[in-house]
Amino acid sequence: xxxxxxxxxxxxxxxxxxxxxxxxxILYLNKQRLMAMEKLNKIQKExxxxxxxxxxxxxxxxxxxLDGTTTVPKEKTKPKGDKPxxxxxxxxxxxxxxxxxxxSHGEASDLRSMVMEDKAMLADAFHDLHKNDGELLVCLxxxxxxxxxxxxxxxxxxxxxxxxxxxxxxxxxxxxxxxxLQRKGNTVEVILPKYAILNLEQVHGFxxxxxxxxxxxxxxxxxxxxxTGIVHGxxxxxxxxxxxxxxxxxxxxxxxxxxLERFTYFSRAALDYIVKSKKKPDIFHIHGWQTSVxxxxxxxxxxxxxxxxxxxxxxxxxxxxxxxxRPEKLALCGLDPPQLHRSDRLQDNSGNHLVNLLKxxxxxxxxxxxxxxxxxxxxxxxSMSYGLETTLAIHREKVLVxxxxxxxxxxxxxxxxxxxxxxxxxxxxxxxxxRTALRQRLRFVDQTSAAMVGCIYTEVSEIDVENLKAVVCLxxxxxxxxxxxxxxxxxxxxxxxxxLRKELKDQNVRFINKYNEALSHLVIAGSDILLCASFxxxxxxxxxxxxxxxxxxxxxxxxxxxxxxxxxxxxxGSTKSSRILSMFANVSLSQALDDMKYDGIGWSKKIxxxxxxxxxxxxxxxxxxxxxYMSMKNL
Numbered sequence: 001x002x003x004x005x006x007x008x009x010x011x012x013x014x015x016x017x018x019x020x021x022x023x024x025x026i027l028y029l030n031k032q033r034l035m036a037m038e039k040l041n042k043i044q045k046e047x048x049x050x051x052x053x054x055x056x057x058x059x060x061x062x063x064x065x066l067d068g069t070t071t072v073p074k075e076k077t078k079p080k081g082d083k084p085x086x087x088x089x090x091x092x093x094x095x096x097x098x099x100x101x102x103x104s105h106g107e108a109s110d111l112r113s114m115v116m117e118d119k120a121m122l123a124d125a126f127h128d129l130h131k132n133d134g135e136l137l138v139c140l141x142x143x144x145x146x147x148x149x150x151x152x153x154x155x156x157x158x159x160x161x162x163x164x165x166x167x168x169x170x171x172x173x174x175x176x177x178x179x180x181l182q183r184k185g186n187t188v189e190v191i192l193p194k195y196a197i198l199n200l201e202q203v204h205g206f207x208x209x210x211x212x213x214x215x216x217x218x219x220x221x222x223x224x225x226x227x228t229g230i231v232h233g234x235x236x237x238x239x240x241x242x243x244x245x246x247x248x249x250x251x252x253x254x255x256x257x258x259x260l261e262r263f264t265y266f267s268r269a270a271l272d273y274i275v276k277s278k279k280k281p282d283i284f285h286i287h288g289w290q291t292s293v294x295x296x297x298x299x300x301x302x303x304x305x306x307x308x309x310x311x312x313x314x315x316x317x318x319x320x321x322x323x324x325x326r327p328e329k330l331a332l333c334g335l336d337p338p339q340l341h342r343s344d345r346l347q348d349n350s351g352n353h354l355v356n357l358l359k360x361x362x363x364x365x366x367x368x369x370x371x372x373x374x375x376x377x378x379x380x381x382x383s384m385s386y387g388l389e390t391t392l393a394i395h396r397e398k399v400l401v402x403x404x405x406x407x408x409x410x411x412x413x414x415x416x417x418x419x420x421x422x423x424x425x426x427x428x429x430x431x432x433x434x435r436t437a438l439r440q441r442l443r444f445v446d447q448t449s450a451a452m453v454g455c456i457y458t459e460v461s462e463i464d465v466e467n468l469k470a471v472v473c474l475x476x477x478x479x480x481x482x483x484x485x486x487x488x489x490x491x492x493x494x495x496x497x498x499x500l501r502k503e504l505k506d507q508n509v510r511f512i513n514k515y516n517e518a519l520s521h522l523v524i525a526g527s528d529i530l531l532c533a534s535f536x537x538x539x540x541x542x543x544x545x546x547x548x549x550x551x552x553x554x555x556x557x558x559x560x561x562x563x564x565x566x567x568x569x570x571x572x573g574s575t576k577s578s579r580i581l582s583m584f585a586n587v588s589l590s591q592a593l594d595d596m597k598y599d600g601i602g603w604s605k606k607i608x609x610x611x612x613x614x615x616x617x618x619x620x621x622x623x624x625x626x627x628x629y630m631s632m633k634n635l
Contacts, residue, residue, distance in 0.1 A: 090115050094140075097133050114144050151186035152282040152629055154178075157270045159253065159263065159290045161190055163199050164231055167253050169404070169538035170287055170317055173371065176405055177625065178234045180617035184626065189281075191270045193262075194227055194238035196249040203229035203236070213276045215269035217244070218332050224269055239269050260325050260357070261332060263290040268333040271297055275305045283629050284312045289323040292361025296335055296346070299364055311632035313625075314365040315402075317538065319386040322358035324348050330355060350387050359391050366398065366632045369625070373403035373544070373577040374535050374585070402624045403577035405617035406541035406548070411521075413549050418521035423550075425612040431525065431550050438526030441519075442483055442510045450481050450508070451593055454527035454551070456542060457486040458515055465496035468531070468556050471589050472504060478593045481508040485523050486515045524549045529592050531556050535581050543581060550611045553581075554589045576620050580610050 091112060098108045131139070156178060160171035178188045200206055206229035214221040227238040241247055247262045256262065267286075271294060274281070286294050298312055327337040330346070340346040341355055345363055348356040362368050370380050377399060381392045392399055410416075413431070414424040420437045423430030435452055453475060455468075472482060482504075488494045501511050512519065524530060530546040532553050537543055543553035583606065587595075596603050614620075 090140075093133065093136055097137060100133065102133060102137060111140055111144060114140075151184065152626075152633070153187045153280075154181060154189070154283045154285055154629070155274065155279070155281040156188065156190045156285045156287070157267065157291050157294060158190065158285075158287040159193065159266075161192055161231060161234075161236065163202055164236070165192060165195055165198055165253060168317075169371075172539060172541075173315075173317065173404055174287065175232060175234070176407055176617040177621065179232055180405070180622040181625070182233060183618060184622060186626075188234055190231075190234055190236045191273070192236060192238050193248045193266045194225075194240035195253060197251060197253070198238070200229075203231055205230055212242070213273055215265070215272035216334050217265045217268060222265075222269075224273070226273070237273070239266060239273060241265065241269070259290075260323055260329055264293050264329075264333045267291050267293045268297060270294070271302050274307070275302060278306065280306055281310055282633060284310060285315065286312065286361065286365070287315050288317055289321060289358040289361065292323075292357045293330075293333060293335070295361045295364025296330075296340060297333060300335065309633075311366045311629075311635065312364070313367045313369060313628060313632065314361040315369040315371060316358070316362075317371050319358070319384060319388055322356050322386065322388070324351060324354045324356050327353075327355045348387075349390060356388075359388060362388065362391055362395055366635060367628045368392075368395065368399045369402045369628065370399065371404055371538055372401050372536065373538075373575070374581050375401065375578070376574065377401045400624065400628060401575070402628075403575050403615075403621050404538045404541065404544075405615060405619065405621040406544045408548065408614075408616035408618070411541075411545050411548060413525055416521055416525070418518045419525050420522075423525075425550070425608050428550055428608065428611075434522060434525040435528070436526075438483070438522050439481070441522070444481055444510070445507065450479050451475075451528045451596055452526060453480050453482050453529045453531060453589070454523040455482065455484045455531040456515075456520055456523060456540070457484075457488065457533065458540065464533075464556065465500055469500055469503065471531070471556055472500075472509070475589050475593060476504075476506060476508060478590070478597075479508075480529075480593060483510045483512070483523055483527070485512045485520060487513050524551055527551050528596060529554055529589065531589065535585055543584075544577070544615045547580060547610045547613070547615065550607050552587070552592055552607065553584055554587060554592055555585065556589070575624075576613060577615055580613055580615065583610060 094103075094108050094111050094115070097103045098105060103111070156174055158170065158174050160166055160168070160174060162171035162175040165171065174190065178190060181188050206227065209226040209228060212223050212225055214223055216222075222244060223242045225240040225242060227240060229236050229238070244265060247258075247265060250256065267290075270291075284294065284298065286292065292314060295312060295314065298307070298310075303310070327341040327346075330337045330340055337355070340360070343349075343352075346355040346357070346360040348354040348359065370377075372380060375384070377396070380401060381389055381396070381399070385392055413419060414422050416422060419430070419434055421430035421433040423434075436448075438452065476482070484497075484500075488497060524542075524545055527546075528551065530542060530551045530553050532542045532546070532555050535543050535553065535555050543555075546553040584592075
C-alpha cells in the first residue's frame with residue numbers, strides 16, 4: 001500500500017508536469033499567432049503596394065490617351081531598363097501565376113519580396129518580359145535561388161598580410177579587401193607561408209594543427225605543418241615546410257636567389273593542402289608572380305580533384321617584378337616545361353629561351369585585376385606593363401583595373417578619436433577647429449588666413465627632395481605654413497631630408513622627425529593641402545585619406561605630373577576613385593594656394609563634393625571584385 005504522503009507527492013508532480021506542458025502549448029500557440037499576424041501584415045502591405053502600382057500604370061496609360069497622342073504598343077514605347085515598368089509588370093505577372101494555380105500563395109509572397117528587395121539586379125535580368133508565364137517562372141525561381149544563396153567562399157593565396165607579414169602594398173591590400181569581402185557576407189580565408197619573422201601580436205588563437213600533410217616538390221613528397229589563427233576576423237592558415245624549413249626561416253620575405261623555388265614550393269603546397277582538407281572554394285585569389293604558378297598547376301592537375309567549380313583571379317600590384325627564369329625550373333612543382341614554354345603560355349616575350357611566371361598567371365587566370373586608383377586599362381597595358389603589352393592585349397577582355405581603398409574604420413573624420421572635434425562633408429565646421437589645434441600644438445604664430453600644408457612620409461615613401469624644396473620655397477612666398485611629419489630609414493633620403501631641414505629654417509615650417517599615428521590624423525584633418533609623393537599610393541593611401549578629411553592632395557612627383565599632363569584626361573580610368581583623383585592631378589601647389597585664396601566658394605564646393613564620396617575598401621574596390629567573382633562563377 002502506497003503511503004498518502006508519497007501519493008500526494010506523485011499527484012503534485014503530475015500537476016506540475018501538466019502545468020509546464022500547458023505553458024509550453026500556450027507559448028507555442030502565441031508564437032504561431034504572432035507569425036500568422038506578421039505574414040498577414042506582409043501580404044496586406046504587398047497588396048497595397050500592388051494596387052498602388054496598378055493605379056499608377058492605369059494613370060500613365062490614361063494620360064497617354066487623353067492628351068491626344070496615339071497609344072503605341074508597349075514593346076515599342078518601353079525602353080530597356082525602365083525600372084518602374086519592369087517591377088510593376090513582374091508583380092502583375094506573379095499575380096497571374098497565382099490565379100492560374102502555377103504557384104502557391106507562399107511562393108508568390110517570396111517572389112514579390114524578391115522583386116521589391118533586389119530592384120537593381122532585377123532591372124538587368126528581366127528587361128525582356130516577352131515570355132509566357134511558364135518561362136518567366138523558371139527565370140524568377142532561378143533568380144530567387146541565386147539571390148538567397150549565401151556569400152562566396154574565397155581563398156586568398158598570397159605572400160603578405162598586414163600586420164602579420166608586411167613589406168609593401170600587398171599586405172595592406174589583402175587585409176583591407178578581405179575584411180570588406182567578409183562584411184558583405186562572404187567567407188574569406190588567407191593562406192600564407194609561415195615565415196620566421198611573423199608578427200603574431202594581432203593573431204588570435206594561434207595554434208599548430210595536429211595533422212600534417214605532404215606536398216610535391218622536386219620529385220618528392222615533403223611533409224608540412226599547418227598553423228592557424230585569426231587576423232582581424234580573417235581565418236589564416238600558415239604553411240610550414242618541415243624538411244625544407246630553410247625556405248622561410250630567414251630574416252626577410254623577398255630578395256633571395258632561390259625566391260622562385262621558395263614561392264613555387266608554397267604555391268604547390270597551398271593547392272595540395274586545399275585538396276587534402278576537402279575544401280571546395282568558389283574562388284582562388286592569387287597575387288603577383290609569387291603565386292602565379294598556381295594558374296597552370298590548377299588547370300593541369302587540380303581542377304579535377306573536387307575543384308571543378310572553382311575559378312581563378314590574379315591581382316597584379318605592378319609589372320616591374322615578373323620572375324623570368326629557365327624553363328626547367330617549372331618541373332620542380334610537377335609542371336611540364338616543354339608544354340608551357342610556348343609563346344601563348346609562359347614563354348617570356350623578350351627572352352624567348354626563358355619562362356615568365358607572371359605571364360603564366362595572366363594567361364591561366366579567369367580574370368586579371370590590375371591595381372590602380374588613377375590609370376585606365378589602355379594606359380596600363382600600353383605604358384606600364386614592362387614587356388607584357390602583347391599578352392595583356394590578347395587577354396584584354398578579362399583584364400580589369402580596380403582601385404585600392406582605405407580603412408574608414410580608422411580614417412573617418414566623423415568618428416576619428418584622434419581629433420579634437422569630429423566633422424563631415426555635411427557638417428564641416430570642425431575642420432577649422434582641427435586646423436587651430438594643429439597650429440597650437442606646433443606653436444605656429446596664429447595666422448588664421450594662412451594656408452596649412454601638410455606632408456607625411458614614412459620609410460617606404462619615395463621623395464624627390466630637390467623638387468620638394470623648390471615647391472615649398474615658392475609656397476612660403478605665398479604665406480603658407482608647413483608641417484613635415486615622418487622619417488626615413490634610407491640613408492640617402494634621410495640625408496636629403498636633413499639638408500631640407502637646415503635650408504628651410506623658417507617660422508612657418510615645422511619638422512617632426514618621427515612618425516606619430518595620432519599626429520598624422522591631426523595633420524591630415526588640420527591641413528588645407530596635403531603634399532603627396534605620388535597619387536598612386538597603394539601603401540599609405542594618403543591621397544584618398546586627404547580627400548576623406550576635406551584636404552586637397554597635391555602630387556610633388558615630377559614624373560607623375562609629366563605623365564598626367566601628357567595624358568590630358570586619356571590616362572585616367574573610369575572608376576570613381578580615378579574620377580575624384582583626376583580633379584586634383586593637374587593642380588600644382590602654387591595653383592591650389594591661388595584657388596583657395598581667390599576662388600573660395602569654388603574651392604569649398606570641390607572639397608565637399610570629393611569628401612562626400614566613399615573611397616573605402618567596402619565601396620568601389622570590393623564591389624568590382626564581387627562583380628568579377630560572380631561573372632567567373634557564371635562561366
